[in-house]
Amino acid sequence: MLSVVLALTLSGPSTAIADPEKPAAQKSFEHFVNVWMSKLDKIGKMNILGIDIMPRDQGFVGRYVCYGPECKFSIKETGSAETPFVGILCYSEKHFLKKGENRQKTFQNPGMLTKKIRVTEIFRFTHGKWVY
Amino acid sequence: MVKFLRIGLILLCAVALVSGCANMTAPQEEFTKGSAVVAPPMAFQNYCGYCESKIPEPVPEPCVEPVPEPCVEPVPEPCVVEEVKEEVVVPEVCEKIVLRGINFDFDKSNIKPEFIPVLDEAVEILKTNRDCDTNVIIEGHTDWTGTEKYNQGLSERRAASVCNYLVEKGISQNILQPIGYGEADPIANNRTREGRSMNRRVVFKILD
Numbered sequence: 001m002l003s004v005v006l007a008l009t010l011s012g013p014s015t016a017i018a019d020p021e022k023p024a025a026q027k028s029f030e031h032f033v034n035v036w037m038s039k040l041d042k043i044g045k046m047n048i049l050g051i052d053i054m055p056r057d058q059g060f061v062g063r064y065v066c067y068g069p070e071c072k073f074s075i076k077e078t079g080s081a082e083t084p085f086v087g088i089l090c091y092s093e094k095h096f097l098k099k100g101e102n103r104q105k106t107f108q109n110p111g112m113l114t115k116k117i118r119v120t121e122i123f124r125f126t127h128g129k130w131v132y
Numbered sequence: 133m134v135k136f137l138r139i140g141l142i143l144l145c146a147v148a149l150v151s152g153c154a155n156m157t158a159p160q161e162e163f164t165k166g167s168a169v170v171a172p173p174m175a176f177q178n179y180c181g182y183c184e185s186k187i188p189e190p191v192p193e194p195c196v197e198p199v200p201e202p203c204v205e206p207v208p209e210p211c212v213v214e215e216v217k218e219e220v221v222v223p224e225v226c227e228k229i230v231l232r233g234i235n236f237d238f239d240k241s242n243i244k245p246e247f248i249p250v251l252d253e254a255v256e257i258l259k260t261n262r263d264c265d266t267n268v269i270i271e272g273h274t275d276w277t278g279t280e281k282y283n284q285g286l287s288e289r290r291a292a293s294v295c296n297y298l299v300e301k302g303i304s305q306n307i308l309q310p311i312g313y314g315e316a317d318p319i320a321n322n323r324t325r326e327g328r329s330m331n332r333r334v335v336f337k338i339l340d
Contacts, residue, residue, distance in 0.1 A: 078249035124233040131233035
């Protein structure tokens with residue numbers, strides 16, 4: 001099971017009348033985020049397995065990208081009839097570097113974090129489902 | 133008689149002497165006065181016909197051709213190229229905003245009403261807590277359905293369409309750069325339906 005740290009942020013103008021569909025949309029977005037982060041985790045693992053190792057500076061290097069697993073998410077009412085909510089998901093895109101004397105050792109190297117980019121994904125809730 | 137001849141001879145000599153002195157040239161007069169005169173050398177012709185000087189002619193100083201100073205080409209000062217200390221700074225991506233559900237109709241790039249809340253949220257993020265001169269690359273990505281050429285053009289039109297929307301909403305066109313990547317930069321496996329859905333996306337790359 002993916003160890004995803006989820007933090008649900010409930011936000012919105014206090015004076016606005018809450019959309020009665022909002023709790024259901026929130027619940028469904030929480031589930032959607034779990035599934036989405038699982039997909040990203042799978043992509044990251046595939047990236048590690050399929051790492052392209054190249055000779056460099058009398059050794060070998062390989063780079064790959066992973067996502068999350070930490071994330072934050074929230075939903076917002078939009079006032080739009082077609083898309084009453086948007087879901088916002090934030091996580092990190094992590095760039096790693098592996099080094100080694102040969103391909104085998106490079107592959108076995110645990111990898112060093114070289115760059116971290118904040119990613120915000122915006123989804124829309126249209127016709128009762130999250131669209132991507 | 134002899135006596136008269138002697139007296140006549142003496143008189144002649146005296147007249148000759150007096151007239152000779154009267155015809156003296158200037159140098160001769162100077163000479164008689166005892167001044168040092170540099171007389172022109174007296175030339176005599178010897179038997180071979182050569183002219184030779186009794187008084188050695190003043191040896192002219194050897195005609196030494198003035199040796200021109202060596203023509204040294206002026207050597208230009210070495211062109212010192214000042215080292216440019218500034219490093220070329222390649223802007224790095226510091227943040228990404230991924231717009232999902234911007235699923236244009238087949239061969240279309242118009243903004244549909246259901247996309248607008250997603251785009252408006254992106255505009256709000258861009259406007260909040262960001263320098264107004266932060267550059268943003270708007271990337272359009274497709275899955276691999278269709279030909280490569282078609283997907284390239286489609287992604288370009290879609291990126292441009294989103295870019296136009298941002299400009300309408302007050303984002304400066306100067307900081308936006310729409311780029312179409314076609315199917316060239318997938319993040320997931322195009323062989324599955326799920327993978328293709330993840331690959332169809334519009335990404336804002338916010339540069340440092």
